[in-house]
Amino acid sequence: MSTSRTPTLDPAKDRSQVRQKRMIAEHFERLARAKEEGRAVVYTFVPGNLTELIGAVGTLPVLPEINALQSGMRGRSGAYITEAEKSGHSEDVCTYVKCDIGMLRSGNIGPTGTKIPEPDLLLLSYTGCFTFMKWFELLREQYKCPVVMLHVPYQADGVITPEMRQYVVRQLRDKVVPALEKVSGRRLDLDELSQRLALSARAEDDLVAVWESARHRPSPIDGYFGGVYYIGPIFSAFRGTEDAVAYYRELREEIEARVAAGEGPLCPDGPLGPERYRLVVEGPPNWTSFNDFWRMFSREGAVVVASTYTRVGGLYDTGFRHDPAHPLESLADYCLGCYTNLSLPKRVELLERYIRDYQADGFMINSVKSCNSFSAGQLLMLRELEKRTGVPGGFIESDLVDPRYFGKANIENRIQSYLQMLEARRQGGYA
């Protein structure tokens, strides 16, 4: 496959996406060689991931959530979940966890077909999801390796106070960095960390430009279904790398070219037809029927102009950037600011902003029953947003990676009903 190939109808085949695919393949190759090359491996979570720090001490990150969602997209998650349930995990447990446990019990083969190495350290960044703690407790039991916990205070009052920041910085300095240094056998070089953070900020600038391109009509991107491709590098192993900078620069150029040409986003069936509905989406997508789910929107001319799920691994479009001048403080602010760590009022505020800024016709909540940290309070959010914006909300239910919980007919029915409702309201009544 040539990397100079022009964009095709498949979003996974844009030049930037070809680059992303190569980057991911190389990362998994590095992981496959890690043990023989003596590189320590650190498992961590997407929200509050400290990729620059992990990289700066020469260790390699593994993100079990991303493995789980990729297993979902590759049609493996059903079997993995069954495997986990056989070992005693309940039907109601987070399906990311069960998918990961099942994958582990099935040989821990990653998305590129190579074995994922065992962790030398479990870096538990606690950002709003209680299940993270239980998840790594299970992995610790399995791998008999150390866990270092970074406790990130919940933004209950919607602000990051200096005390909260200092609390996180202290943990980084006194607990996390020493733990990383211990497994890597290398001291942290703060200058190198700063250099990485400078690269992060450059990529973040370009990512924000990509998000904000959705203000155009037609929107050149789908900020949810297409958006999950865009967050791939920056939410996983690449923040703070030259690779990520190149990826986001290329992506931004592609999007800007689409804006100049007045083109809409590329969808599973090709370019989106006339843009009929602009939506904001709250909640993670379903991964097991990802393209079918996307088509339910794209075939009706619905484009997602902004989504909150694409902010779980970092919220950049409210102004935050990693700051090389204040490395640990900046990492603390990053962790504190992740979407999963925001209070309900803050989430409502962000969604309200998206609805207004991106001139959305409606907003849709995809509620995932097995993900309480995301789902609790979503109906309240829906009512509040309707009250504040006058824009009607839609509510659907599915799951992250358990294929049993994606009821295609039901979900499609609700989406069509919702979009037809938008149309009827747009016309202001019936004849």
Place this chain on the structure above:
Amino acid sequence: MKCVVGIDLGSTTTKAVLMDERGTILGQGITNSRSNYEVACAVAHEEAVLAARRSLLDRTIESLDGPGADEARAVRPRLREALRLELYLEELDELSDAVLRHVSHPAMAPHRAVLEPAAREVLDGMARSAPELFLGGGGRRSDFFRDVAGAAFMAGAERVCEGGRVPFDRLAGLFDRAILDVEVRFRRPAFAPLLTRALDRIVPGNGDDRGDRAARGRVEPLLRAAADHPLDEVAFVGTGYGRQTLPFPKEAVKSEILCHGRGAHDSFPDTRTVLDIGGQDTKAIQVDEHGVVTSFQMNDRCAAGCGRYLGYIADELNLGLHELGPLAMQARRMVRVNSTCTVFAGAELRDRLALGQNRADILAGLHRAMMLRAMSLLARSGGISNAFTFTGGVCKNPMATRILETLVREHYDAGITLNTHADSIYMGARGAALFALDDLRAGRPGILPNFGRAASQPAEDPPCGRSEPATHPFGREVDD
């Protein structure tokens, strides 16, 4: 006369509504979907066309003047029932054929000698008692052929099986199989021969009485003229679960949420909240002053609390669905039922019956458990605003309605009006017809050519009363 058609392809039943250009309902039809939407659609549609002809006949009779007018008006109430009777007899003929076909199956050979005469006796008895059922003035609880014929068959079977020589279960099983055959057959009953037979029954005019003959002579031409009045179906809209399975163009397909909301609002213009409980769906819908949906919630993943919940309970008790509500209304106390799963509720029912608790009391509790689920869905959709309209098949159940009234009073405002409608089951089709009317008024007729032609022309051949195999406009459209 120009008219529009709305079809609601529900998970359990398929409904059709014909509406004139003023938005007045001309006719309604309903049949079991049984997963065969093509046939169900055609059957419901034909029934609606027949009903439309009946109501056009009514209208014509009302406006008649001159010789025969008063006589025509005098026969109108009996004529309506006589037409229903003739249709019932047609379907009964088919049921008889189907029952006898099942008896003749090789697997039934060991029982045939006993079952066949028993089945014939039951079916003959049904045909003999049919006139009394329709023209006797006693009223019926249901107009569904399955319900009416089912009750009559079971009553006849119980009589025939007295003494134990004929096994009741096997006889009843014949009906259960045969009714499925009848429900999935598309008939094209012609109105004119039906009318003739109905008139033969109530104004025979063939006796010695010259007055009778003269009356028949005056009434018949007037009625025939009305019966032949052309019905031009010029727009249609489909809705409901099966809508995607039919070759409706996309613009002629509307979500059932919008259709139910609009149908309910059209019936009761003060409506702001709608609860629709259908076979497998419960929908809580909020509408604005124009009937446009502003918010909705539907049950997901689990269909407990929907019509099938009651269907399952009815099966457990060996009762007709329409008998459940009246029986539950006889409850002296309400047994608390906590199961939110249909199957577990069945288990709880059996358990409580085994403990000797009263059947009606348990049923009352089951109804309450079901309506509590609906209340939860209503809360999710934004609560209940005045006026509150309850629609869907379950709305016909008096106990469901009574409990809903109580719950609304307990949880919301005692001043909220609860609307129910005798034709609540048709609300989705009614809303769909209103969307079709929009198309007609906007100059966007959306009728499928075959659909219109087959539906609006009275079939002349074959003579009414005979069934055809299940070919119909939708089927042909696909095949072409």
